Amino acid sequence: MIETASRPPSDASAPSTIKLVDADVHAVVPSTEALFPYLSGHWREHVQATMFKGPVENSYPRFAPTTWRPGTETSGSAPAGSDLGALQRDVLDADGVDVAILCCTYQIDSLHNPDAAVAFSQATNDWLVAEWLDRDPRLRAGIVVPIQLPELAAREIDRVGGHPGFVQVALPARTTFPLGNRIHAPIWEAIARNHLVGAIHFGGAPGTPPTPSGWSSYYFEEYVGMAHVVQSQVVSLITEGVFDLHPDVRVAVLESGFTWIGPFLWRFDKEWRNLRRLVPWVRRAPSEYVRDHLRFTIQPLDAPASDAHFLEAIDQIGSDNVLMYASDYPHRHVSSPARLLDLVTPGLAERIRSGNARDLYGLH
Amino acid sequence: MVATAERPGTTAAPLVRPALIDCDLHNELHGDVWALVPYLSERWRRHVKTMGTRSPSGGFYPRFMDHRADARPPSGRRAGSDVAFTRENYLDPCRVAYGILIPLSPAAGQQNLEFGAALATACNDWQVAEWLDPEPRLRASIVIPVEAPDLAVAEIRRRATDRRFVQVQFTGRPHEPMGRRKYWPIYEACEEFGLHVISHAFGSYGNPLTGAGWPSFYLEDHVGPAQAMQANLVSMVTEGVFERFPSLQVVSVENGMGWLPSLGWRMDAAWSLLREEVPHLSMPPSAYLERHVWVTTQPMEEPHHPHQFVQLLEQLGPLVDHVLFASDYPHWDADQPDAAFPIHLTPELERKVYFENAARLYGLG
Numbered sequence: 001m002i003e004t005a006s007r008p009p010s011d012a013s014a015p016s017t018i019k020l021v022d023a024d025v026h027a028v029v030p031s032t033e034a035l036f037p038y039l040s041g042h043w044r045e046h047v048q049a050t051m052f053k054g055p056v057e058n059s060y061p062r063f064a065p066t067t068w069r070p071g072t073e074t075s076g077s078a079p080a081g082s083d084l085g086a087l088q089r090d091v092l093d094a095d096g097v098d099v100a101i102l103c104c105t106y107q108i109d110s111l112h113n114p115d116a117a118v119a120f121s122q123a124t125n126d127w128l129v130a131e132w133l134d135r136d137p138r139l140r141a142g143i144v145v146p147i148q149l150p151e152l153a154a155r156e157i158d159r160v161g162g163h164p165g166f167v168q169v170a171l172p173a174r175t176t177f178p179l180g181n182r183i184h185a186p187i188w189e190a191i192a193r194n195h196l197v198g199a200i201h202f203g204g205a206p207g208t209p210p211t212p213s214g215w216s217s218y219y220f221e222e223y224v225g226m227a228h229v230v231q232s233q234v235v236s237l238i239t240e241g242v243f244d245l246h247p248d249v250r251v252a253v254l255e256s257g258f259t260w261i262g263p264f265l266w267r268f269d270k271e272w273r274n275l276r277r278l279v280p281w282v283r284r285a286p287s288e289y290v291r292d293h294l295r296f297t298i299q300p301l302d303a304p305a306s307d308a309h310f311l312e313a314i315d316q317i318g319s320d321n322v323l324m325y326a327s328d329y330p331h332r333h334v335s336s337p338a339r340l341l342d343l344v345t346p347g348l349a350e351r352i353r354s355g356n357a358r359d360l361y362g363l364h
Numbered sequence: 365m366v367a368t369a370e371r372p373g374t375t376a377a378p379l380v381r382p383a384l385i386d387c388d389l390h391n392e393l394h395g396d397v398w399a400l401v402p403y404l405s406e407r408w409r410r411h412v413k414t415m416g417t418r419s420p421s422g423g424f425y426p427r428f429m430d431h432r433a434d435a436r437p438p439s440g441r442r443a444g445s446d447v448a449f450t451r452e453n454y455l456d457p458c459r460v461a462y463g464i465l466i467p468l469s470p471a472a473g474q475q476n477l478e479f480g481a482a483l484a485t486a487c488n489d490w491q492v493a494e495w496l497d498p499e500p501r502l503r504a505s506i507v508i509p510v511e512a513p514d515l516a517v518a519e520i521r522r523r524a525t526d527r528r529f530v531q532v533q534f535t536g537r538p539h540e541p542m543g544r545r546k547y548w549p550i551y552e553a554c555e556e557f558g559l560h561v562i563s564h565a566f567g568s569y570g571n572p573l574t575g576a577g578w579p580s581f582y583l584e585d586h587v588g589p590a591q592a593m594q595a596n597l598v599s600m601v602t603e604g605v606f607e608r609f610p611s612l613q614v615v616s617v618e619n620g621m622g623w624l625p626s627l628g629w630r631m632d633a634a635w636s637l638l639r640e641e642v643p644h645l646s647m648p649p650s651a652y653l654e655r656h657v658w659v660t661t662q663p664m665e666e667p668h669h670p671h672q673f674v675q676l677l678e679q680l681g682p683l684v685d686h687v688l689f690a691s692d693y694p695h696w697d698a699d700q701p702d703a704a705f706p707i708h709l710t711p712e713l714e715r716k717v718y719f720e721n722a723a724r725l726y727g728l729g
Contacts (some may be wrong), residue, residue: 011645065637138428177577178584211595212537212588217544220638221595221602222728223576224631228591232574234474235584257630263622263665270586274697275583278428287668312675313626318668325378334636 016364021357022100024201024254024326025091025259025295027132027141029124030082038123038130043116053105054120055186059203060331061219063216069332080330084132091329092138098354099363101167103254108203109147109172109216117146118156125160133165140361142170142199148206150183152245154190161194167361168252168272172204173229180233180240190348193247197360199232202226202255227302232258237270241281243302250360255328257302260281262316265290281332295360297326298352301335314340320348324357373587377654383461383712384701387660388564388690390455391465391495392431392444393487394545399445400469402545403486403493408584411479419473423569425582435694444694447498451632454693455501461719462728464530465495465504466617470704472510472535473568480509484519488529492586496528499550503726505533505562511570513549520550524557530726531560531615542596543603551609558611560658560725563596565589565618593619594627601631601652613725618692621659622667625679628653654682656724660690661717662699666706673707688725689718 029035029337032047032054038049046052060067067351068080071090081087091097107125113119124144133139143166145153169191177183179200191198203226209215210222210229230253242302243249265287272286274280303310324339341349358364393399394520397417401409409665431442437449438699444450450628454465469487474480487507487553497500506523508516516532523529532554540546542563554561566589573588593616606612628650635642635649692698701718709717723729 074508091386114566173576175576178574178579179576181577181580185392185481197495206577208577209571211541211599212571212573212575212592213541213596213599214539214571215512216541216595216602218602218641220634221541221598223638224634225595227630229575229596231591232576232579232584232588236574236576236579236588239579239581239583259441259627259629260623260626262667262672263620263626264590266622266665266672267590267620267663269668270663271583271586275427275429275586278426278583300630300633303635304625304629309625309667309675309679312672312679313507316672316675332637334633 007338008273013309015070016354016358018098018354018363020097021325021354021363022091022095022096022097022327023252023324023357024103024299024327025079025087025100026331027102027104027128028079028081029104029127030078035123035127036160038126038272040118043119052318055110057107057110057205057345058114059105059107059205064219066332066339068330069182072330084135088136088327091327092136095327097138099138099140100320101361102128102139103199104128104142104144105170105172105201106201107205108143108144108327111209112148112150113162114146114149117149118152121146121156122159127154129160129163129165133163136289140165140167142168142338144170145187147171147187147358148176154186156191157187157194157196160188161196166196168199171198171200173200173202173226174204174210176208178233180236180238180242182240184302188242188246188249192249198251199251200251200253209305227257228261234290234294235268238282238286239279241279243293244281244283250293250295251295252324252360253278254297255299256296256299257300258296259313259324260314261290262318286319291322293321295324295356297324297328298337298340299328300333301340303335303339311343314344320351321356322358323352327354380704382719383459384689384718386463386691386693386694387688387722388662389463389465389690390444390694391467391468391491392694393469394441394445397470397483400483400490402487403489404482408479408482417470418475419470420475420569422578423573425466425585427582429696432696432698436671447495448542451499460501463502464726465491465502466533467491467505467507468564468567469507471507473592474509477509477512477515479517479676481512481515481643484509485522488519488523492526502527503530505529505531506559507533508550510534510538510568513547517549517553520553520557522560524559528660529559529561534561534562534563536619537568537571537573537592539568539570539600543599543601543605545603548605548608551605551612555609555611560613560615560681562615562617564591565593570665589619591636594623597627597653598631599658601649602642606652606656607644607646615660615688616657617660618662619659619688620663620665621661621680621687622676624653624659624683625676657683658686658690660705662690662692663697664699664704664706670707684713685721686714686715690720
């Protein structure tokens with residue numbers, strides 16, 4: 001298997017001290033007011049004096065059973081996942097996490113006013129630095145960008161991309177145009193230029209429907225369907241040649257399942273064999289791009305009842321280098337990561353617990 | 365174990381497969397809407413001549429692919445548009461006992477709903493006159509104006525007494541998810557007349573082709589039906605369509621089947637946490653899929669290793685009895701019946717997939 005790490009991997013001869021990387025924990029903006037220290041007077045006045053309250057759409061309904069796990073309830077008005085102390089106590093210390101990658105899904109993409117989108121993404125990134133990254137050396141984070149404005153998103157990546165705590169760019173699964181579309185070229189150029197990872201996360205609020213058949217009625221549908229949206233994004237990235245233009249770029253897919261990967265790639269590979277002359281820059285089978293360039297976090301497991309079927313689904317991915325451990329804190333799931341880690345070989349378990357994330361993020 | 369060894373490389377076994385039921389056979393409109401003009405009233409003939417057809421745009425991509433060259437009739441008509449040649453080129457040599465017609469008509473996508481309804485009626489009349497009457501092995505799907513359920517129900521009632529119509533045809537990407545209340549009158553009519561619902565891949569462009577927006581290439585469009593169908597099945601299960609219409613059966617055509625096991629796993633996992641939002645569901649979501657969903661084989665799943673096809677069949681469990689052979693004749697990516705599967709099926713499974721499952725679904729014998 002070709003490993004094209006975007007950063008040099010650690011010295012293979014020396015065992016790493018990093019034994020557990022949690023590749024998906026959430027940093028939730030507790031309220032618009034929490035960003036006030038990082039917003040200009042113009043936007044503070046807007047929020048204080050008018051009905052505009054910043055991004056209010058949310059891919060995670062505050063009180064839905066999937067949004068918070070028991071023990072993450074807060075006594076005040078702050079939502080689960082907004083408290084660094086709780087994260088340190090419940091995840092970093094409790095699980096013995098050496099490095100955790102913060103994902104902030106604040107829905108900048110719902111702001112169609114371009115100046116608001118830029119101001120709130122800048123404020124969110126400055127907030128992430130000051131209130132999370134600078135306070136615990138175990139933390140890393142993804143840059144929040146106004147994805148609907150690719151040139152300005154690239155500018156924001158350049159603005160903060162040099163901070164050692166930022167290891168990736170957070171990209172919503174739901175978009176107006178697929179992420180590989182040439183409209184997004186400035187973002188991929190900025191990701192490559194800053195040696196960052198692209199991280200596709202659950203959710204997004206582009207204002208266009210979440211399914212090819214329009215708007216669904218229930219959150220349950222949106223939740224399940226996010227895997228299908230992510231599948232369309234993977235098709236787009238590979239078909240448009242993002243990894244041919246940027247051979248060092250890699251993408252982490254967060255919180256969208258992984259038991260679908262094998263059969264999804266059968267179909268994608270087959271269609272590529274049939275139709276590759278439409279996209280001659282895609283020189284290898286899509287499954288090879290996935291194994292070289294894409295990584296998936298393991299929570300939710302979306303596991304079948306049968307261990308045998310679960311192992312088959314893992315084996316059908318075709319590589320030990322694809323899956324990354326994640327708690328997805330503070331979100332709740334039915335199965336613990338132990339279900340997976342106890343089932344696979346010790347070697348694969350080590351890759352999942354830290355090896356794949358170490359290589360992806362250049363941690364050592 | 366439901367299937368055995370990989371296909372041998374060289375020794376060609378004699379043809380032992382039984383006659384088959386093809387659940388995705390296309391009757392093509394030669395000249396598109398013009399093939400239906402003889403079946404339209406004078407009012408709608410004038411409409412065709414002045415306005416033509418009008419559907420939401422953006423769904424057609426440069427594709428480099430046309431229908432199978434060997435399926436082009438000597439008459440010069442479009443492949444699949446000549447029943448005599450379909451008989452000679454496909455039904456007879458491939459030992460097709462029954463073929464289920466799925467016309468890809470402009471009816472369902474029309475922005476003008478009354479015109480769409482007129483086209484649907486014309487298309488069904490055309491199917492009777494030019495396909496069902498001349499060829500007794502054929503059955504057909506009722507074309508409906510999907511986005512006008514009241515007019516769709518009227519068309520279903522018009523056809524229901526002709527038992528050669530065995531199902532009601534949705535487009536792959538209707539304007540709303542298939543479980544939405546808007547479409548319930550159609551399901552009610554299906555249940556009343558013992559008709560099934562099919563969703564055929566592609567078609568109808570009322571929304572971007574993916575939940576992530578408009579893709580750029582036909583390759584993406586051609587992978588996309590798997591995601592579109594999953595979204596529609598999630599919707600039908602979640603909205604409680606199968607609680608309200610307990611005998612309704614849904615046939616997914618040309619959308620693949622490899623995604624079916626993991627869809628059930630994901631839905632069940634999410635449901636165990638979110639079931640309070642959907643208290644009208646009395647069973648885990650996968651149980652509805654097992655009872656109500658059927659899938660056709662083309663485009664055949666081609667795993668990276670043949671033994672993974674065996675794994676897929678085992679993971680499908682009871683849904684193996686809902687797998688239906690389909691060729692997609694005469695399209696470029698059609699599966700040839702005797703070269704379709706990446707493994708040798710056991711004789712029992714071969715009988716089920718090529719004939720018995722479809723015979724049971726459609727009441728053919």
